[in-house]
Amino acid sequence: MHYHHLILRVITKLLVGTIMLFAFYVQFHGDFSPGGGFQAGVIMAAAFILYGIVFGLYAVQVVFPPWLVHKVMALGVLIYAGVGVYSMMLGYAFLDYNAFDPGHPSHGQHNGILVIEFGVGVTVTGVMIAIYYAFAGRFPQISDEDW
Amino acid sequence: MLDFIAGHANYWLFIVLMMTGLYIVVAKGNLVKKIVGLNIFQTAVFMLYISSAKVAGGTAPIFPTDSKGYIKTDGIDQIIYSNPLPHVLILTAIVVGVATTALGLALTVRIREEFGTIEEENLVEIEQSLTRADNKAHGEAMGGMA
Amino acid sequence: MEISFPVFIETSINIILFAMLVATAFAITRIDRLFAVVMLSGVFSMLSALLFVTLDAVDVAITEAAVGAGVSTVLMLSTIALTERSEQKSHRPELIPLLVCFVTGAALIYGTLDFPNFGDPSAPAHAHVGGDYLVRSIKEIDVPNVVTSILASYRGFDTLGEVAVVFTAGIGVLMLISGLGRRRSDEDAALVEETIENQGIEEDA
Numbered sequence: 001m002h003y004h005h006l007i008l009r010v011i012t013k014l015l016v017g018t019i020m021l022f023a024f025y026v027q028f029h030g031d032f033s034p035g036g037g038f039q040a041g042v043i044m045a046a047a048f049i050l051y052g053i054v055f056g057l058y059a060v061q062v063v064f065p066p067w068l069v070h071k072v073m074a075l076g077v078l079i080y081a082g083v084g085v086y087s088m089m090l091g092y093a094f095l096d097y098n099a100f101d102p103g104h105p106s107h108g109q110h111n112g113i114l115v116i117e118f119g120v121g122v123t124v125t126g127v128m129i130a131i132y133y134a135f136a137g138r139f140p141q142i143s144d145e146d147w
Numbered sequence: 148m149l150d151f152i153a154g155h156a157n158y159w160l161f162i163v164l165m166m167t168g169l170y171i172v173v174a175k176g177n178l179v180k181k182i183v184g185l186n187i188f189q190t191a192v193f194m195l196y197i198s199s200a201k202v203a204g205g206t207a208p209i210f211p212t213d214s215k216g217y218i219k220t221d222g223i224d225q226i227i228y229s230n231p232l233p234h235v236l237i238l239t240a241i242v243v244g245v246a247t248t249a250l251g252l253a254l255t256v257r258i259r260e261e262f263g264t265i266e267e268e269n270l271v272e273i274e275q276s277l278t279r280a281d282n283k284a285h286g287e288a289m290g291g292m293a
Numbered sequence: 294m295e296i297s298f299p300v301f302i303e304t305s306i307n308i309i310l311f312a313m314l315v316a317t318a319f320a321i322t323r324i325d326r327l328f329a330v331v332m333l334s335g336v337f338s339m340l341s342a343l344l345f346v347t348l349d350a351v352d353v354a355i356t357e358a359a360v361g362a363g364v365s366t367v368l369m370l371s372t373i374a375l376t377e378r379s380e381q382k383s384h385r386p387e388l389i390p391l392l393v394c395f396v397t398g399a400a401l402i403y404g405t406l407d408f409p410n411f412g413d414p415s416a417p418a419h420a421h422v423g424g425d426y427l428v429r430s431i432k433e434i435d436v437p438n439v440v441t442s443i444l445a446s447y448r449g450f451d452t453l454g455e456v457a458v459v460f461t462a463g464i465g466v467l468m469l470i471s472g473l474g475r476r477r478s479d480e481d482a483a484l485v486e487e488t489i490e491n492q493g494i495e496e497d498a
Contacts, residue, residue: 034351095449106435113445127463134471135371154410160311166398167318174390177380203412229349230423239455246462253469
């Protein structure tokens, strides 16, 4: 495996970082351009999946171990719901971001949107990677030569 | 009349797409292919929603900004925007769609491991023979045929 | 009847893309090799992302491109690696499904006859809350991308539900095939055997 696909491996090493950077751009620039947590999460997961496809499941699971992925899946939902609970604790409605900056509601909205989009991104990344691990971790019925 | 056809051709094409998906789901026995068919069906529904959001001569619902990222409010009334609400509904639906697709594929993998096939016809046969065997073994106790 | 040039171009691009989508879908119907089917479904997603761009839904397009052409193709490929490469020839009659599809399609087309024209600004869909969001978002949220402001703020609760659904689907996949569930059932099986053995001992005693 390691002596094959030299070009694929080099290009993958170049691309993985770029894809992650793009994912962060889509995540945090989502207020101004197309994008947001859902898209960024999928793109971020795509970076890990690409790494896993080319270098093998073991290599990617060293970087991002399955137990961590499972925690990350739940963490995103908790961040999202936590923002709602926090705004309730400040005396506002659930997920009312005006609570975070009552003097300047649109600033509160900006902060709230940023945090919950991050939560969405974290959950989607976790779920997509977890699903990929689940599928790739099975023993294939078709050998490589049969493709 | 031409106006009517040009205005509705989109809807008709999406219905053709949807029925193709439905045909694959109903007529094809392979479970992976059925899931692909479901995806086609689903995409056709997304297109109906997005089509209904379109306003003629409109543009994507993103406001112009100045160099600091603030919205430029002067002249904003002259720009026509498409309806952003269906976009939001479909955006989340796509991601939920892939998650449910993954669930379906996982079920397919489990079915293959359990029964050794993912063809509907073979699965039905296996199920029937299992039921018959079950009936023979426990039917009398359950009050059914033995 | 006067059709302006940009509208004409836009409509023809729409219809060409739609026709290509339909051709891809027909090809998926005909082909038996699952590898080709999965690749064509990636092509289908890419084409529909293009169509979403022409329909002004750029956020949806970027999602569809990332999800449909990226992740779901990978998942389907890993599925066929775990299952089978090609579809068996079906022995069922093909006429009945075809008939069902035609009847359903005809009913749906009959339903579209009442629809407003494509792109009609006075369509009911634009009459109520959609335009309202566009107007109020500038003052209340102050985020240039209205899709984000609706997704995250006006309909934040809705989105929380969607995230929960994605999370739940992920848990479901893990339960089904990641082996997390299997460990538990092995323990259960051991427990059952143990119980049986214990009972046997009691009966002997």
